[in-house]
Amino acid sequence: MDRVRSRRGVRETYDRIATHFARTRAYAWDDVTDFIEGIEGHLGLDVGCGNGRHAGPLAERTDRVLGVDVSREVLNEARRRAIEGDYTDSFSLLQADAADLPLGADSIDVALSIATIHHLPDRDTRIESLDELARVLAPGGRALLSVWSVTHDRFDRSEGFDTVIDWTLPDDETVPRYYHIYDPTEFGRDLAESALAVDRTYTSHGNCFGEVSVPG
Amino acid sequence: MNESLLEIVCCPLDKHDLDLEVIQRTDEEIAEGRLVCTECGEEYPIEDGIPNLLPPDMRDG
Numbered sequence: 001m002d003r004v005r006s007r008r009g010v011r012e013t014y015d016r017i018a019t020h021f022a023r024t025r026a027y028a029w030d031d032v033t034d035f036i037e038g039i040e041g042h043l044g045l046d047v048g049c050g051n052g053r054h055a056g057p058l059a060e061r062t063d064r065v066l067g068v069d070v071s072r073e074v075l076n077e078a079r080r081r082a083i084e085g086d087y088t089d090s091f092s093l094l095q096a097d098a099a100d101l102p103l104g105a106d107s108i109d110v111a112l113s114i115a116t117i118h119h120l121p122d123r124d125t126r127i128e129s130l131d132e133l134a135r136v137l138a139p140g141g142r143a144l145l146s147v148w149s150v151t152h153d154r155f156d157r158s159e160g161f162d163t164v165i166d167w168t169l170p171d172d173e174t175v176p177r178y179y180h181i182y183d184p185t186e187f188g189r190d191l192a193e194s195a196l197a198v199d200r201t202y203t204s205h206g207n208c209f210g211e212v213s214v215p216g
Numbered sequence: 217m218n219e220s221l222l223e224i225v226c227c228p229l230d231k232h233d234l235d236l237e238v239i240q241r242t243d244e245e246i247a248e249g250r251l252v253c254t255e256c257g258e259e260y261p262i263e264d265g266i267p268n269l270l271p272p273d274m275r276d277g
Contacts, residue, residue, distance in 0.1 A: 008274050043224070066224070070274070075266055092221055095268045100228040102260075102269035107224055 004164055005178040007070065007097055010119045014050075014071030016175050017167045022051035022077035031204050032114055033057050035144040035211065041109025045136065047098050047129070048116025052078035052091070059087040062110055066103070068096045099128040103136045111136070111143035115207070118147040118179050123190065126180070130194030137214045142199070145191075145210040147182045152206025160186040182208050217246045217267050227253035227260075228269050234260070 003009045014021065032054050044058045049067035051074060059065045065087075069075050075093045082091045096102050098116055111133055120126045133143055150157050160183040166174035182190075184201070187208040191198045196212040203209070222236055232255035239248040239262075251260040251267055260269050268275060 011270075011274065070270065072266065072268070079266075092218060093266050094225065095266055095270055096228060097270055097274055100271050102225050102228040104224060104226050104231070 004176045005121045005162070007099070007121060007125070010178065011070040013167070013175055013177050014069070015073040017169060018051075018071060018073035018077050020169055021074065021167070022081070025051050025053050028053050028057050029114070029146075029205070031146070031207075031209055032112065032144060036061055036110075039110050039142055041141065043107060043109050045103070045108045045111040047101070047111065047113040047133065048119070049078055049093075049112075050074055050115075052081045054112055054114060055082070055091055056085045056087055058110065058112065059090045062090070064090045064092060066092050066094055066108075068094045068098070068101065070095065070097055099125050099132060101132045101136055105135050106138045108136045108143075109138055109141045111141065113143065113145045115146055115148065117145070118182065119177070120180070121178065123180075127190055127194050130191065130196055133212070134195035134214055137196075139214060139216060141213060143196075143212050145212060146207045147187060148179055149187070149203055149206055149208045150181055150183045151203045151208075152181075154206075155181060157181075159183050184208050217249075217262050217265055219244050219246060221267075222251075225251065225267065225269065227256060227258060228271050229253070229258060230255050232256070 040061045042063050044062035044065040046055050047068050049069050055065050055067045082088045117126045117129045164176045197215045200211040234251040237250040249262040
């Protein structure tokens with residue numbers, strides 16, 4: 001599990017499953033589109049953008065979206081989707097780590113971190129990622145975060161835990177993916193420990209969500 | 217990578233500005249090149265239009 005449970009391991013996993021993963025991630029989540037509908041700004045950021053399912057809707061509300069992902073293969077899928085959706089002019093791709101964002105401070109008006117930090121290997125790194133989001137968010141900027149949660153039907157535990165969940169490719173080959181599955185109390189505690197200001201937390205469809213900003 | 221992105225990106229390690237070294241360009245898009253940290257000198261490759269700004273210890277195999 002050590003290799004799987006590392007930031008490099010997550011990159012390798014998504015490089016391997018990228019094409020199949022992208023085919024199964026066609027639609028944006030309602031919780032994300034609801035959040036995006038209420039905001040606008042110059043520069044948007046999607047940390048762990050995957051195939052870009054949320055970058056398209058975000059590009060409609062901002063002048064430019066930065067799509068950040070650790071996996072190069074997944075970014076190639078995001079670029080393909082942007083070409084099909086005709087928003088390449090307002091979409092920039094960056095291969096980068098969620099806990100070491102290569103972006104200047106106070107630069108981002110709207111950010112998403114959807115189903116991303118639960119892949120980071122330990123609590124310190126997850127909080128580093130939250131702190132990085134706080135650093136790059138401009139005053140008045142807002143972000144929506146989500147993580148997978150014990151409230152999902154497939155889990156029968158009430159406290160957060162580390163696990164490996166296999167991704168099954170079309171040829172039945174399996175690729176392990178590391179997750180930290182959060183309980184809602186723990187999610188609130190990690191947000192509170194970070195440099196972010198928490199506007200609201202809630203659970204929906206087996207995920208914990210947090211609407212956050214920077215302390216003003 | 218669009219050249220205007222230079223105003224937004226920085227070194228993931230020390231957050232200092234990056235210099236652009238172009239190897240291949242089409243209009244404002246940089247297809248191949250390097251981003252070099254003005255402080256620590258670390259080099260980040262741009263390949264097929266996408267900059268790789270992973271910390272060096274996460275970059276390779």
